[in-house]
Amino acid sequence: QICLSLVKLLFYLAHSPLGSIALLDFQPRQFVMVDGNLKVTDMDDASTEELSCKEDNDCTLDFPTKSFPLKCSVAGKCEGINEKKNLFNAYRYFFTYLLPHSAPPALRPLLSDILNATGDLRYGINETLKAFEKVLHLYKSGLYLQKRPLLLKDYISLKGFRTVEGEDYKCWPSYSHLGCLLSVHSAEEAAAICNSHLQCQSFIVTQHRTWTGRPLASFQSSWTDLIPDTNAVVYIKRSASSGERL
Numbered sequence: 684q685i686c687l688s689l690v691k692l693l694f695y696l697a698h699s700p701l702g703s704i705a706l707l708d709f710q711p712r713q714f715v716m717v718d719g720n721l722k723v724t725d726m727d728d729a730s731t732e733e734l735s736c737k738e739d740n741d742c743t744l745d746f747p748t749k750s751f752p753l754k755c756s757v758a759g760k761c762e763g764i765n766e767k768k769n770l771f772n773a774y775r776y777f778f779t780y781l782l783p784h785s786a787p788p789a790l791r792p793l794l795s796d797i798l799n800a801t802g803d804l805r806y807g808i809n810e811t812l813k814a815f816e817k818v819l820h821l822y823k824s825g826l827y828l829q830k831r832p833l834l835l836k837d838y839i840s841l842k843g844f845r846t847v848e849g850e851d852y853k854c855w856p857s858y859s860h861l862g863c864l865l866s867v868h869s870a871e872e873a874a875a876i877c878n879s880h881l882q883c884q885s886f887i888v889t890q891h892r893t894w895t896g897r898p899l900a901s902f903q904s905s906w907t908d909l910i911p912d913t914n915a916v917v918y919i920k921r922s923a924s925s926g927e928r929l
Contacts, residue, residue: 684894686781687815688721689714689773690808697766697808702731705765709772719894734761744804746771751804766808774801785856786818789827793818823895825868834874838918845887845915846901847908852882854902858893863902866893870918873900877920885919 696704706713708728714721723729736742742753742761751771754762778801782794797814800806806814821827854863863880867873870888877883885906891899906919 684719685716685721686773686777687819688716688719689777690812690815692721692723693766693769693773694808694812696729696769703733703763703765705730705733705768706772709769709776711776730765734764735759736761744768744771746775763807767804770801770806770808770811771804774798778802787822787827790818790822793821819895823897825872828868828872831875833871834878835871835918837878837921838874839921841909841917841919843911843913843915844909844917845912846885846903846906846917847910848901852880852902852904854880858899859901864889864899865902866895866897867900868897870900870916873902874918876900877902877918883920885917887915887917890914 696706706723706729708725713723713725715724716722734742736755736759739752739755742755742764744751744753744761744764744767749771751767753764753767756762778798782798783791786794793814797806797811797818800814801811849861851862853860854865856865858864858866863883865873865876867876867888873886873888877886880902882904883902884904886900886902888898888900893899906917909917
């Protein structure tokens, strides 16, 4: 969410009515999240000036660990230098820390492609935004789950009940520090996640949703403490319930 919001912001700055705008003091502390969108808190160090040049050799974009040769335009300006400066700063201050983590395994190669392409400045801001929107579409639609074995058949569903909330086994990246609370596309994906956790014996898909509209599922190491809840369904591993009366 943070990276996508940042890319949308940089897309606007690259195509602003004033021209391409560079954020000269590009640091995480210069941004704040407001209603799920990233905002710049200080525009004092923004600039629409692009480096003047006479030849391509005048257009080197330098960073502490990398340098990028750019083209000198007919108008005598280094082409896209403001856009590329913003994008590489987004890569080194945000993407490298946030993109490799917490995505479903099937989407990680796509995020790795974005990371590598922006780190080498092979993508401009238009291509970067398009790539992020593709990942978001796959994530929200559940298309990344295609061609997976169906595992929900290994669970018994008990409608009208849920497990007692409380501290349980931890997982990462959980939305709760008390237990294992993850976003899922469906109960089928939740079953696959539960199967991948040695401790998991049951789960419920809650009514709470993330910014993408995906529900949160709570995974638990037991299923014996059940309480009535007309809106809930608890899914229990058949292997865990064998020999027990429901």
